[in-house]
Each structure stands twice: as structure tokens, then as C-alpha cells.
């Protein structure tokens with residue numbers, strides 16, 4: 001019996017949130033007297049697989065079939081179900097992101113397992129199996145009790161800091177018989193936005209709103225982001241006016257993020273904007289209007305004109321980093 | 324070409340979030356319910372466009388809920404759609420919802436089942452994938468575009484840091500988000516027509532609920548913002564480092 005965790009990678013590197021999921025699965029394994037088995041799909045060098053041991057994986061089941069390198073959801077679900085059966089797993093862990101949710105839904109339906117999507121804590125085992133998750137776009141938490149024998153959890157990324165230890169996993173290959181149906185959704189093209197860390201994974205985010213007045217003023221936000229090593233985001237009207245690309249838009253209709261630090265510049269803090277960002281650990285608001293609603297949701301703030309405050313803040317960050 | 328659109332009633336985005344019964348129930352009093360925005364703006368509108376283009380022959384709507392859900396599904400019918408079905412059951416377990424919808428769809432040979440990317444109350448984003456597995460159909464989540472050519476769908480979907488274009492054969496389950504269509508406002512004719520469109524109540528198949536919410540909690544209130552002047556940027560950076568520990 002083990003806790004199964006799906007460890008996704010891209011271009012031969014595990015994502016930080018996948019390592020977090022492995023560490024989380026290990027927390028559950030320790031609490032339930034079990035061990036962690038990570039499932040890795042697609043080619044991956046052995047040295048990389050060993051990396052998962054640092055986060056507690058006792059075993060890695062590796063399916064090196066290269067058709068799985070490029071995301072075939074049905075095949076991936078089938079492989080993870082095979083792994084779960086082989087290991088007699090009672091708990092399966094995924095990441096609460098685009099890919100993780102697509103696979104977790106199929107796996108849970110097949111295994112007749114209850115699913116908690118968006119977990120933000122380890123299960124509380126004192127009264128059954130209860131997992132806390134975010135609801136109402138971060139405005140509340142719900143404690144969800146899973147009553148099925150097999151349980152599936154999708155963990156919200158950036159919930160726990162990574163604490164690598166020592167440990168080397170046993171590596172075994174996983175074999176699964178696929179049929180055509182498992183690859184019946186075919187990817188014909190991918191357009192990746194190159195460059196910075198994907199917004200959903202970023203720990204530090206600098207975000208601009210309509211208060212920035214126009215795309216020509218984004219240079220000061222780019223400088224601040226560069227000084228911090230942060231990614232850029234924006235409010236919806238900014239993306240709608242094509243000042244910034246749509247994938248940077250956060251909020252109810254855009255992305256939901258939970259960085260450690262969210263710096264909002266010239267954003268009023270409308271409820272639909274907050275819906276995408278109020279899971280951030282620390283919020284800094286820079287706005288010239290002391291009455292801007294965002295200040296109510298903020299930890300730190302500066303009332304002032306972005307055009308002068310932001311360059312000063314950038315200099316202060318650079319000075320701090322150099323010291 | 325028959326399309327089924329899954330409609331979830333949710334509290335309005337601006338609703339005050341509060342709980343009753345010792346924090347075990349969501350307080351619905353004074354809360355306006357709306358159609359889940361992703362179901363309305365993207366899934367339903369795209370289905371209607373496909374019908375208007377002569378590609379779809381029928382657009383059906385389904386909701387899993389009790390009688391309180393009917394005004395919401397009537398609102399959806401006012402935008403368009405031929406018939407609506409309410410599966411008479413109440414649960415906030417996504418496995419239950421998906422099983423009920425799959426059981427309903429099983430006999431009706433829908434070519435396309437559209438859901439929203441997630442419900443804005445429980446933020447799961449999984450009901451569509453579960454329906455697909457239960458019906459042994461293809462599933463593409465978080466889709467931003469859908470085109471049909473005979474039995475083949477071409478779909479763009481969100482991936483980490485970009486977009487992927489997929490091809491899949493029907494039957495297909497799709498979860499829809501921004502990009503899929505432009506929001507519409509119901510007109511008077513639609514509202515009048517919706518009054519006489521069939522809304523059938525379907526008995527639940529009795530699918531098990533595999534999860535239940537036992538307790539709700541509001542996050543701790545922010546202790547209040549700490550303000551700095553623009554000449555105290557060094558102090559702010561220090562606070563982010565030593566107090567908030569984020570840099």
C-alpha cells in the first residue's frame with residue numbers, strides 16, 4: 001500500500017509544484033503509515049528521477065514511452081490507474097493545475113474515488129479523512145470529508161515551502177498496454193510564451209492596472225520585476241485594451257495565483273480582481289488614491305503616484321539585494 | 324449534432340460570503356444566484372453559435388439541483404437552447420454531479436457536452452473530466468476555442484505558459500473558458516420564448532456522494548494595512564524581508 005503521486009515534468013525537469021506534491025504525498029504517507037510512490041510519464045534521465053527521493057519518494061514508477069511526453073490525458077490517466085492498482089493505493093495526489101485536474105478527474109471517476117480539488121492543507125485524520133480547500137475564489141475555506149475508500153487530492157501549488165532532504169528512491173518501470181483510444185486527442189500545435197516563469201508558479205508577482213495609464217509606462221514595472229526576479233501580471237482592462245498579453249490577466253475571468261508576494265500597482269482592487277489574487281501570502285498595494293479598496297486587502301501599502309514610487313522601490317530592492 | 328450544456332447555479336460574484344448552522348451551511352439568504360459565468364458566457368454561447376451556424380441541430384441544457392435552480396435554468400433558456408433538464412438532486416460533491424449528468428447523457432447520444440472551466444463557488448474544475456471518463460469519451464479541459472468539421476473537433480486549450488491546439492473525434496466533453504465566445508445579453512424575445520420552452524424534471528439516478536463539506540471557515544481578517552510613504556521604500560523592503568519573509 002502506498003500513496004501515489006503524479007510528478008509532472010517539462011523538458012526533462014520536474015516542476016517545483018510537482019516536487020511540492022511529492023513532499024505533500026509523503027506527509028500523508030507518514031501520517032498513514034505508508035510510503036510514497038511517484039509516477040513519472042515520458043522519457044526522463046535516471047539522475048532526474050532520483051531527485052524525487054529528496055522529497056520523500058520511496059519508489060518511482062517510470063513509464064518511458066515517449067508518446068506520453070506530450071500530454072495524452074487518457075493514456076496518462078490509464079497509467080496512473082494501473083500504478084494505483086499495482087500499489088493498492090488508497091490515496092492519490094495531483095497538482096491542482098490544468099494538467100493535474102484533467103487527469104485527476106478521469107482517475108477519480110474510474111476508481112470511484114472522492115476528490116478534493118484545490119487542497120491547502122494535509123488531511124486531518126482525527127475524524128475520518130478531512131481535507132481543507134479554498135472555495136469562493138479564496139474568500140473562504142471548506143473542510144471536505146472524503147467518504148470513499150480511495151481518495152484523490154489535487155494540491156494547490158505554492159501551499160507549502162519545499163524542504164529537500166536526503167533519500168534515493170527505488171526506480172522501477174511501469175508497463176501499461178495502451179490502445180489507439182488512449183491517444184485519440186492529438187496535439188497538432190503548441191505555442192509557448194517563452195521567457196519568465198509561468199504566472200501560476202511564480203513566487204513573486206508585480207502587477208499593473210489601469211492606473212499605469214498606458215503600455216508605454218510598463219518599463220518601470222518590468223524593472224521592478226527584474227530586480228525582484230518576479231513575473232508580471234495585470235488587471236483585466238489592461239489586457240482588454242491590449243496593453244499587455246491576455247495570459248497575464250489575473251482575476252475571476254483570468255488566472256488564479258497564490259504567490260508569496262503580490263505587488264499591485266495602479267489597480268483599484270475590484271472584487272473580481274481580488275478573486276484571482278487574494279490567496280497571495282503578502283500583498284503590497286501602490287495607489288495614488290488612499291480610498292482604493294485594494295488597501296483593505298493589503299498587508300503593506302504606499303499611497304502615491306506609481307510613476308515616482310515604483311522607480312524608488314526598484315532602487316531600494318537593488319540596494320537590498322546588493323547588501 | 325446534439326449538444327448538451329451543463330449549467331451550474333452559483334452565488335453572484337459580489338455576494339457576501341457567510342455561513343450558518345455552526346459554519347456548516349453556506350448562508351443563502353439575501354444572496355442572488357446567477358448562471359456560473361463560464362457556463363453562460365463560454366459554453367452556452369458557443370453552443371448557440373454552433374446551432375446558428377447550422378452545425379448543431381439541438382442544444383439541451385442540464386442542471387443538477389433542486390427546484391430553486393429553475394429560475395437560473397430559465398435564464399439560460401432565455402439566451403437560447405431548445406430544452407432544459409433539471410436532475411432532481413442536491414449535493415456539492417463533484418463526483419455525484421458528474422455521475423448524475425453522465426447517467427442522464429448515457430442514453431441520449433450527445434455529440435458534444437460543454438461545461439464551464441470551473442464553478443465559481445467550489446472552484447473544482449473537474450466535473451467535465453469525470454463525465455468524460457464515465458461516458459468513455461474524449462475530454463479537453465480549459466478550452467479557449469472550438470471548431471467543428473464533421474466528426475472532428477479542433478480545440479485550443481490553455482497549457483502552462485501558452486496554448487495547445489488539439490484534434491479529437493466526437494463524442495467529446497469540453498470545459499470552456501475565456502476566448503471561446505463573447506458574452507451575450509438575453510433579449511425580450513428570448514425571455515418570452517424561454518417561458519414556454521420545456522423544462523423537464525428528471526429523477527436522480529441515485530449516484531453516491533463521495534464527499535461532503537463538514538465545515539466552512541473564513542480566512543483570518545487582514546490585520547490592517549501597514550502604510551509607508553514613498554520616501555520609506557527601504558523600510559518597506561526591510562519589512563518584506565524580515566517581517567513578511569517573502570524576499
Ligand SMILES: Cc1cc2nc3c(=O)[nH]c(=O)nc-3n(C[C@H](O)[C@H](O)[C@H](O)COP(=O)(O)OP(=O)(O)OC[C@H]3O[C@@H](n4cnc5c(N)ncnc54)[C@H](O)[C@@H]3O)c2cc1C
Nearest residue numbers: 209210211235236251252253266267268270272288289306
Ligand atoms: C463579471 C466580471 C468579471 C471580471 N473579471 C475580472 C478579472 O478577472 N480581473 C480583473 O482585474 N478585473 C475583472 N473585472 C473588472 C473589475 O470589476 C474592474 O473593473 C477591474 O479590475 C479594474 O481594473 P483596474 O483596477 O486596473 O482599473 P481601475 O478600476 O480603473 O483602477 C485604477 C486604479 O489606479 C489608480 N491610479 C490611477 N493613477 C495612478 C497613479 N498614477 N499611480 C498610482 N495609482 C493610480 C486609481 O486610484 C485606481 O484605484 C471583471 C468584472 C466583471 C463584471
Ligand SMILES: Nc1ncnc2c1ncn2[C@@H]1O[C@H](COP(=O)(O)O)[C@@H](O)[C@H]1O
Nearest residue numbers: 329331387438439441442447448449450
Ligand atoms: N450542479 C451542476 N449542474 C450542472 N452542471 C454542473 C453542476 N456543477 C458543476 N457543473 C458543470 O461543471 C463545471 C465545472 O464545475 P466544477 O468541477 O464544480 O468546478 C461547471 O462549470 C458546470 O458546467
